[in-house]
Amino acid sequence: MTSTQKTILIVWHSRTGAARQLAQAAEDGARRIAAELHTLEALRLIVKKADAVAPEDLLAADGYLFCAPENLAALSGAMKEFFDSNYYAVLDQLNGRPYGLLISAGSDGTAAARQAERICTGWRLVPIAPTLIANVAAQTTEAILAPKQISNEHRKAADTMGSTLAALLL
Template sequence: MKTLLIIAHAPSENTKLMAEAVLKGAQHPDIEQVQTRWVRPLEATPEDVLSCDGIIMGTTENLGYMSGALKDFFDRCYYPCLEVKQGLPCALYVRAGNDGTGTCRAVETICTGLRWNWIQPPLVCRGDWQTLFIEQCEELGMTMAAGLDVGIY
């Protein structure tokens, strides 16, 4: 059994719906060998990362940067995971009021330092709220979990 860790900051009802959609996609009934956990960034520990086989991060765009909660997660987990989790499959989704560029760049820089492997470019849900964001997040969760399930990642 493999473990997919979702580290998602969800300060609003809409961002909570996005995190739940990632979780729902990852728990698709056809995916049999992956267990999925959603942990909020401020509650996540290095042990959570050390025990996972893949990670999806979710954040809001805050002043052109990731949420403080996700940054705190990285501050606490970076060095304990640096040498141990190289090659960890990762993905990112961003709820962006603007363009999400600064947020993606910041997270990508940290993950590059950790030597994690991106399974796809970041999913950036820009502008006014759209129900399409839920579908995109569900697809992201399903993609990562299915890849883990069949051994692609």
């Protein structure tokens, strides 16, 4: 990594695929804008499942994209565990860094968004845009447990979130 290279850490958790697709679209957007700006070599993208992220990963990044599902009106357990296990290890060391938040939800998503936003506020991160909530309209047990496919609208919005973060850093 060069001293001018910027690192985006994309942290994700997904059970049925929607949050993973949001993370992929955000990664694609970041890579696309870096290519358009002719600065692809200046951008380092690290994509990690929530349970694989360590404090060192957070400290080494210049910006973050957090992608998670809402489960039972809260962040998914694995994403909450990511925040819980890393929170104090990096507290007061991430101040002012930019982040984007992408939530997949069956109907609402606002509770998970509020929960994650409060944690990011505690880390003193700066949001680059309003939280993206991708509502997949899963209301029955079968629909909730089934593999998901995000809409083109949500895919484009996640791409924009990734490209916005990359553009801000580059």
